[in-house]
Amino acid sequence: MHKVLLVDDESWVVESLKDLVDWRLHGFEVVGQARNGAEALEAISELEPDVVFTDIRMPEMNGLELIQRGRSASLPVHFVIVSGYAEFAYAQKAMNQGAFAYCLKPFDEIEIAGVLTRLDRMLKEKKAPSERSLVSLVGDSGTDGESGRRLREELRKHGVLEREADGFVAVVSVGTGELPRPAAPCLVFKTGAAKTAVLLGSGRASAVLDDWQGALPPGVKGVGVSRSIADAALIGDAIEEADALAYHFFIAREAGPHRSLPFREAELRQALAEMSEAVREKGDAEALRALDRIEALFREGALSIRHAFQVYNMTVSLLYKLGQTETILYGYDQLAQTFADVFEMMDELKKLAARDLNQAEPAGAEPRNRTFDSILQYVTGHYREDLSLQSLSEQFFMNPSYISQLFKKEVGETFTAYVTKLRISRACELLKKGDDTFQEIAERVGYHDYFYFARQFKKITGATPTQFREAHS
Structure with a gap:
């Protein structure tokens, strides 16, 4: 959700704007409100909104000065002017100073919804390259010193590493729900369709995890926490460790957070x-x-x-x-x-x-090759889905173990290996000719976990997705 701050000296204006549209439907959440520009600057610093809807004429600091101060401080926020016809000249000045849009009072639901649609599109496009860059850095962090150095710079820039010796931990959540964003500096990014990774400084991790203990939001199935590490080149390993621990609900029957244990x-x-x-x-x-x-x-x-x-x-x-x-x-x-x-x-x-163990040979007579051709054609057309020998068995009314043997006999490899090669081959095509993110490509070829996809990709091609894209760009 994109965060929104509403600024107006008349509280009824703020309330009417809050109630006018379904903000969440458009991908936004109203996180706060302020009565003037001075309060708004403090709220922006504290709440870090993506968008500020502000009136122009307000006491202490008006909307124009708020935009000017925001621009001079390089605040990563977009301003939308909300005012009446009488302030149209001021609104033009605001637009010249970089305001995103101008909305007239009294508010029109269709007009506000249109502005939100455009803002949502722009914010997603702006955020995507940053997340794509971060995921690829994590995926490549162990391949050479440059990726590790750049990743460490990102960690410092976001306040995750206060000191070189502090180190950091990786936290991974599994499920459709989202963990509350920590108050401590952190990096948050998706690693799969239903997986989120959080990187935290080790010194702050305990307090954050205590807040989450026993109070996980609906939809969060499990949370795992890696051991503390100091080397950014090992961050991929930390996320992999946290990922496995996030699934410890499968063993312990409770969501967590789960930390590393001395396994036997x-x-x-x-x-x-x-x-x-x-x-x-x-x-x-x-x-x-x-x-x-x-x-x-x-x-x-x-x-x-x-x-x-x-x-x-x-x-x-x-x-x-x-x-x-x-x-x-x-x-x-x-x-x-x-x-x-x-x-x-x-x-x-x-x-x-x-x-x-009591029957070494599967039952059933050997089908003709054209039957296997039908199976092969079906697999080739549906490899992006969650295929299994059992699902093929139900589709073609054949013994699943026999289908498995036919793959070895007819194509010289197992069903699993055949599907994996189909997926990675298609991923190579998408990396060569498109600009999709690595995570999007992973999901398009049938993988719901980027890091598992990256491991399979490197196993077959000998290169990471980043290296492959760079070599063919």
Whole structure:
């Protein structure tokens, strides 16, 4: 939401302007009001509005002087004049000084709505390059010293780093809701369709997190907090750590904020090794005992969603080697959408292991190649969607494990690898010929998390999205 400050010495004028239009419908929120230019300057400094609607004739400091003072101080705010016919000459002066628009009293709803529409468009266009630059800097921060240096400059400019030794933390929220913006200096930007990252100085983080504890807004499913780091080149790693912790609601069944814990990874590795051996020997009882030990670690809070992701994909991959269904998941979000929590996931893995370790070959006769051609054509046309072997099975009335085997036989790679290559190939085309943000491109090719997209992109192309765009511009 863009923030608006209303300035007029007559309170009834302010109230009528507040009630005239649905500000939120147009992307705006009225955050305050002032009776004259002097009060307005203080409010601008405190509230940091994007837009100020101001009268011209007011006591102490009029609207013209307010605009002049705002311009001389380089305040990042746009002014809209609201006045009557008698002040039209003053309004012309205000427009010459850079006011965005002039609205007559008495107010007309259509006129105000039109001004808000134009303001919304301009503010979005103005903010987009800044956010795009910041996300790309974070994505590239570990690739060379220049990106890390520029990112550190951004952190200092926004007051996130008061001193070199302070360091900072990354906070990631997951869900459609938005965290209250901290009063402390911070950087806030979207990393996915339903993910927001906040960078805070370490010294201020505790107070901010205490404010959020137990009082998260509706729609915020989880919040994760990284460890404190001092090197801007590691900020991508910090966001990745906070991202995994934001999904700890999948394990702990509460939203957080969740911080880094000493996870018991050695015990997990041992249990996974035992399960791998059991699957190889088709020992269903041994495999189930290993899964029980892993579930106990989750119940004790000794593992994270990163480990749940590893357990799920490794288990189904082991079963896939026996000829069973390949149902690899792409990210934490898909895992959390597939299962209510990690314990439902573990129940499903136990059922799969008990069933599949007792049958090595899928049922059903081999379909003709033209049937697979239809499947391939469908996948090529729908790869931007959340495809899975199960959804293909329902679409084509075939055994999902058999579809998985056909991909290996006919195209020489797994279903997951094939879809990933389609997505990254299309992303390359968009990076070459368009000016969309990296996040927009990620979403257009089927990824809801920019940083997961960036990792897949670099894995396949050998370059980050920024490097690829620069090389082909």
